[in-house]
Structure formats: structure tokens, C-alpha cells
Amino acid sequence: xxxxxxEPPDNRLARLRGPQPPQPYTARxxxxxxxxxxxxRRAVLDAAGVDKxxxxxxxxxxxxxxxxxFALAREQAFHGLVxxxxxxxLIRLLREQLSVPVAEAHVTDLNEVGGNTALHLRExxxxxxxxxxxxxxxxxxxxxxxxxxxxVAGQTAYLEPDAxxxxxxGKFHVVLIRSFAAIDGQANPTAVAEAAKQAAVYVLAxxxxxxxxGLPTEQISHEFLLVCPKDFSNRPYGRLIDLRQExxxxxxxxxxxxxxxxxxxxxxxxxxxxTARSADELSSSIEALDASYTPSCLSFCEMAxxxxxxxxxxxxxxxxGSGVRNDLPGIDSTRTALDYLDGxxxxxxxxxxxxxxxxxxxxxxxxxxxxx
Amino acid sequence: xxxxLEELEQRLSHLRxxxxxxxxxxxxxxxxRIRRALREAEAAWEHALETEAEPNxxxxxxxxxxxxxxxxxxxxCRTERPTHGSIPIREQVHQALTLLGAPAAPKLIxxxxxxxxxxxxxxxxxxxxxxxxxxxxxxxGYARPYYICAALTHDRLVPARGLLALSTWxxxxxxxxxxxxxxxxxxxxxxxxxxxxxxxxxxxxxPDAAWRLLRRFALTIPGAYDAAAPEPDPARVIAAAHAEAxxxxxxxxxxxxxxxxxxxxxxxxxxxxxxxxxMRDALRDASGxxx
Numbered sequence: 001x002x003x004x005x006x007e008p009p010d011n012r013l014a015r016l017r018g019p020q021p022p023q024p025y026t027a028r029x030x031x032x033x034x035x036x037x038x039x040x041r042r043a044v045l046d047a048a049g050v051d052k053x054x055x056x057x058x059x060x061x062x063x064x065x066x067x068x069x070f071a072l073a074r075e076q077a078f079h080g081l082v083x084x085x086x087x088x089x090l091i092r093l094l095r096e097q098l099s100v101p102v103a104e105a106h107v108t109d110l111n112e113v114g115g116n117t118a119l120h121l122r123e124x125x126x127x128x129x130x131x132x133x134x135x136x137x138x139x140x141x142x143x144x145x146x147x148x149x150x151x152v153a154g155q156t157a158y159l160e161p162d163a164x165x166x167x168x169x170g171k172f173h174v175v176l177i178r179s180f181a182a183i184d185g186q187a188n189p190t191a192v193a194e195a196a197k198q199a200a201v202y203v204l205a206x207x208x209x210x211x212x213x214g215l216p217t218e219q220i221s222h223e224f225l226l227v228c229p230k231d232f233s234n235r236p237y238g239r240l241i242d243l244r245q246e247x248x249x250x251x252x253x254x255x256x257x258x259x260x261x262x263x264x265x266x267x268x269x270x271x272x273x274x275t276a277r278s279a280d281e282l283s284s285s286i287e288a289l290d291a292s293y294t295p296s297c298l299s300f301c302e303m304a305x306x307x308x309x310x311x312x313x314x315x316x317x318x319x320x321g322s323g324v325r326n327d328l329p330g331i332d333s334t335r336t337a338l339d340y341l342d343g344x345x346x347x348x349x350x351x352x353x354x355x356x357x358x359x360x361x362x363x364x365x366x367x368x369x370x371x372x
Numbered sequence: 373x374x375x376x377l378e379e380l381e382q383r384l385s386h387l388r389x390x391x392x393x394x395x396x397x398x399x400x401x402x403x404x405r406i407r408r409a410l411r412e413a414e415a416a417w418e419h420a421l422e423t424e425a426e427p428n429x430x431x432x433x434x435x436x437x438x439x440x441x442x443x444x445x446x447x448x449c450r451t452e453r454p455t456h457g458s459i460p461i462r463e464q465v466h467q468a469l470t471l472l473g474a475p476a477a478p479k480l481i482x483x484x485x486x487x488x489x490x491x492x493x494x495x496x497x498x499x500x501x502x503x504x505x506x507x508x509x510x511x512x513g514y515a516r517p518y519y520i521c522a523a524l525t526h527d528r529l530v531p532a533r534g535l536l537a538l539s540t541w542x543x544x545x546x547x548x549x550x551x552x553x554x555x556x557x558x559x560x561x562x563x564x565x566x567x568x569x570x571x572x573x574x575x576x577x578x579p580d581a582a583w584r585l586l587r588r589f590a591l592t593i594p595g596a597y598d599a600a601a602p603e604p605d606p607a608r609v610i611a612a613a614h615a616e617a618x619x620x621x622x623x624x625x626x627x628x629x630x631x632x633x634x635x636x637x638x639x640x641x642x643x644x645x646x647x648x649x650x651m652r653d654a655l656r657d658a659s660g661x662x663x
């Protein structure tokens with residue numbers, strides 16, 4: 001198939017996916033990818049827009065994973081509440097907690113442009129508005145659901161933050177609306193960290209938009225506004241959260257992400273990720289992609305259980321967590337590690353240090369057992 | 373005021389037409405309902421005529437519970453609830469919008485209606501209303517005294533997302549500029565507070581749902597809410613909403629007028645009510661954004 005090989009690699013990804021419609025890149029996916037940048041499997045699956053939940057199901061791993069419909073409904077209800085009455089609660093929050101002047105109440109709904117909801121139209125309108133606002137020709141307090149783009153692993157991702165606000169200290173802030181409660185000003189730290197990672201993706205995308213428009217990026221804040229329900233009520237509560245650490249981490253990891261196209265190009269020509277194909281074909285294609293399983297994958301990846309069984313099979317140290325993996329540098333299997341301890345095999349030069357430490361640990365453990 | 377008198381007159385003639393139809397169809401229940409509505413509307417019209425000179429009379433056309441009305445008819449609106457469910461949905465929306473006084477989202481329309489009329493108005497039923505109304509208008513324009521129509525965005529004059537308005541309002545009132553959502557929100561707050569005041573003055577305490585709605589408004593308008601008081605004070609809400617509206621008014625009015633001017637010159641009648649055609653291709657977008 002010489003003609004297909006000369007096609008741009010974008011089509012290679014599309015061919016892998018098959019006739020199914022592609023799933024969009026979301027901030028959630030990008031944070032998952034940056035949480036485990038070494039995972040080629042996830043990088044290619046996301047870049048090709050494959051429905052991972054369906055894929056996992058096809059290869060026999062029903063994902064016990066995904067967002068609960070109740071949580072989604074709650075999230076939507078809270079969104080509706082914050083945006084009720086022309087963003088009345090959000091405006092109140094900005095005024096009371098971030099001292100926005102009363103005269104500022106300009107809003108633009110970017111959920112659609114001229115009755116059209118196409119992403120590229122909304123993206124262009126967002127860019128136009130941001131340019132006008134940043135250069136001082138226009139004023140907006142709130143941009144509702146703007147659309148930004150970000151280059152991830154060689155793919156353009158369209159991102160929709162909940163809102164952007166311009167008027168906190170003259171800087172652009174990303175606003176995230178989440179439905180976990182902040183009780184006495186304290187919210188679930190895991191949930192906040194997750195939100196911060198996603199906000200960092202949006203802020204990076206905003207930086208990207210400013211750079212393409214030739215605007216000074218100093219106008220973008222390195223903080224984001226997190227809106228969540230206050231205490232046990234439904235009243236929105238907001239806090240600015242610093243993002244510098246997340247931004248640095250994200251930037252570093254995005255730069256490390258290998259281009260998904262290059263990864264896909266290494267696959268055999270017969271590989272397919274089309275969910276309509278047989279499970280055997282799918283399994284062999286998935287196996288051809290390197291995964292890097294860690295137990296934390298279980299909390300954000302649909303394919304995690306598949307990868308876990310695979311890691312079990314080859315006794316990968318990472319199966320036991322990143323601590324064990326880091327203690328066994330260069331040793332790719334716990335079986336090998338046990339062999340070194342039992343003296344069945346001799347460690348090579350690269351593994352000598354790790355093997356020595358293992359032996360020391362084993363001696364200490366024996367001593368302790370003897371004492372007890 | 374003239375506008376509301378006109379509205380009432382339109383409504384009277386509309387009701388008479390309906391009555392004729394109902395009598396012909398020998399629908400007794402419907403005839404009785406329309407007759408009652410007609411009597412109420414007549415009373416309201418009389419009242420509006422009397423108080424024409426008085427300010428603050430954005431009279432609520434149908435069930436105006438002013439003291440005179442309830443005294444003369446002897447049957448306050450509250451007792452006339454056996455007509456449950458028989459009011460057409462466009463009628464319900466019309467009543468809610470007249471009360472709110474500015475273009476509003478279906479959710480707000482339904483909560484306002486349910487708050488004051490203790491009848492249900494399912495917001496999801498409003499989804500197709502605008503399209504039905506447009507079809508009716510295109511088939512025989514201006515045959516009805518009013519239409520439920522769209523609010524228009526100030527830049528492209530297309531229908532604003534998820535907002536319903538009344539065709540009897542001037543175009544300016546239906547334009548949505550950057551400041552208009554907030555200005556309209558303040559108008560809604562004033563409308564709600566005034567209706568509560570009107571009901572209280574007429575000796576009918578407003579339903580709890582109405583107070584809840586007012587409280588929601590009051591909490592989000594600076595200076596409208598007194599944390600110590602158990603219930604918000606309508607007069608205070610009105611004053612606070614007016615104070616904030618005054619801040620936005622000049623800029624908002626300018627944008628509305630400019631856009632309305634454009635709408636009148638560029639759009640056909642049906643488009644002035646229901647908005648220009650939605651944007652399709654990218655080329656039109658490029659030319660439209662720069663205007």
C-alpha cells in the first residue's frame with residue numbers, strides 16, 4: 001500500500017481509529033497524559049480519538065470506571081446555579097471577594113456564535129474577543145465557555161474552560177466551576193489538585209492564544225478562580241489558587257510527550273484500533289504499544305485494568321507502585337530481583353547497586369524476624 | 373399607561389375571538405373560562421384607564437389584583453383556579469414575561485410563573501414554542517395580538533441563545549448587548565419585587581415561592597439584602613436594582629439603540645421578531661464580526 005504510506009501521519013491515526021467518529025481531546029485527557037507521560041499506549045489512543053471505554057470492553061475489560069451519572073447531574077446543576085440569572089452568582093462572587101467594580105458587568109456567551117456551535121467558529125470568536133479585550137478596545141467581565149486550542153502530542157486539542165474573567169487586577173483568569181464542597185474554606189485536596197491541573201491546561205492554551213495574536217502574556221494570571229459550593233449549602237464560593245507549580249510541571253511534561261504520530265508510525269501496517277474489529281486483532285495492536293502501568297492509572301484511565309493484568313503477567317515492579325519501581329532501577333521484573341537475591345542469577349554492572357541494596361534490605365528483614 | 377392599555381385592548385379582542393370560537397364549538401368549560409378571563413381583563417382595563425396618570429403602573433394585564441378590581445368583581449384571582457392546566461402555554465409565558473419585564477430564559481420564566489400563579493409551567497415545554505410562534509407568524513403575520521419571539525444579539529442580530537421575549541416590546545428592549553444580560557436581570561428583580569408589593573397591597577400575601585425567588589435576586593444584587601431580616605424587603609430590592617441599573621444604563625442604552633436602528637433598516641418584519649438566519653459558513657462569519 002504505497003499510496004497510503006505517503007499520506008500525512010494524521011491519516012495514519014484516523015486509519016487506526018477506523019470509521020468511528022473521533023473523541024475530542026479534553027483537559028481531563030491532557031492531565032491524564034501528563035500524569036503518565038511515558039505511556040505510549042494512552043498517547044496514541046487519545047491522539048487517534050479512540051473510545052477507550054469501548055475498546056477496553058471489546059478486549060474483555062469492562063471498565064469499572066467513568067463518571068457517575070449522579071456526579072455529572074450534580075455538576076450540571078451547580079453550573080446552572082452559578083450561571084443562573086445572567087451569571088448573577090458569579091458576578092456577586094467577583095464583586096464581593098475580588099473587589100470587581102459594580103460598573104463591570106459585560107458578559108459574552110461563547111456557547112455559540114451567531115446561532116452556530118461549531119468549535120472552530122467559537123475558537124475564532126474567542127480569539128477575536130480576547131484580542132479586543134487585551135488591547136483595551138473592549139471590556140468583558142465574563143466570557144462564558146470560550147474555546148481555546150492547544151497543541152498536544154502533535155494534535156490540536158480544542159478546550160472549553162467554564163469561563164474566563166478579565167477583571168481581577170486587570171488580568172485574565174481562568175474560572176473553573178466544580179461541585180465538590182468547600183467546607184470551612186477547605187475542599188478535598190485531591191479534587192482541588194485535579195482541578196488545578198486542568199486549569200493549568202487552560203492557562204497554557206490561553207498563553208498559546210496570546211502568543212499567536214502577538215499580545216503580551218503578562219496579562220494572563222498564574223492563578224485561577226475555583227468556584228465550588230460553600231459548606232453544606234448550594235451557594236457558590238470562590239478562591240484564587242496559584243498555578244505556577246502545575247504550569248511548570250505541565251509545560252515540562254508536554255515538551256517530553258513524544259509525538260503521537262511518530263509512535264503510531266512504529267506500529268505494524270496491519271494494526272487497528274477500530275472498536276468494530278475482533279478482540280484478537282485489537283489485543284495484538286494494543287500490545288504493540290508500550291504501556292507504562294502504575295497503580296495510579298486505575299483512577300483515571302479506562303484501559304488501566306488491561307494494563308494491570310499485563311504488568312502482572314510480566315511481573316513489572318511498577319505494578320507495586322512507583323516506590324518499588326524507583327528502588328529497582330534497571331531491573332525490569334520482580335522475578336529477576338528475586339533471582340538476584342537467591343543467587344540464581346548474578347546482577348550485571350548496571351544493576352549491581354540496586355542488587356546490593358536489595359540484599360541489605362533482605363538481611364535487615366531476616367534480622368528483624370529473628371529478633372521477633 | 374398607554375402600552376399596557378393597548379396590550380389589554382389587544383387581549384380583550386383576542387379573548388372575544390376565542391370566545392366566539394368556543395361558543396361555536398359548544399365547549400362549555402372553555403366558554404366559561406374565557407368569559408371569566410374576559411371579565412377580569414375588562415376590570416383590569418377599567419383600572420388601567422383610571423390609573424393611567426399614576427406612575428409605576430406596568431399593569432399586569434390579566435389578574436391585576438389591585439384593591440379596586442378585587443372589590444368590584446368580588447372574586448379575587450386566587451379563587452379562580454379551577455381552570456387548572458387549561459391555560460395555553462403561550463399565555464402562561466406571556467404572563468410571566470410581562471411580569472418580569474425583560475427577555476428571560478425558560479427556566480426563569482417557569483419559576484416566575486410557578487411562584488406567582490401556583491400552577492406548573494414545565495420549562496422544557498418552552499423549547500419548541502419560539503419555532504411554533506415563528507411558523508404561525510410567517511403563515512399569517514400579526515394575526516395574534518402578541519407573539520412569543522426572540523431576543524436579538526447586538527452584533528449579528530441573530531436570536532440570542534435560550535431567551536424568550538414578547539413581540540409587543542420594542543426592538544431596543546429585545547437587544548442583548550454585553551451589558552444587557554445584567555440589565556435585564558435587574559429588570560427581572562424589579563418586576564418580581566413589584567409584583568410582590570402589588571399582591572401585598574391588594575391584601576393577598578405573596579406565595580412562599582415568590583419570596584424565595586425574590587430572595588435569590590436579592591442575594592446577588594449589591595445592597596439588596598439585609599442578612600438580619602428573615603425575608604428580603606421588596607422596596608429595598610427595587611432601590612438596589614435601580615441603583616445598579618443606573619450605572620449600566622447609559623452604555624447599555626447606546627448599544628441597544630444602535631443595534632435596534634440596524635435591525636430596523638436591515639431586517640424584514642419576521643426577522644426583527646425572530647432574528648436573522650443563523651450563521652452557516654465561515655465567510656459570512658468573517659464579514660459579520662468586523663461590523
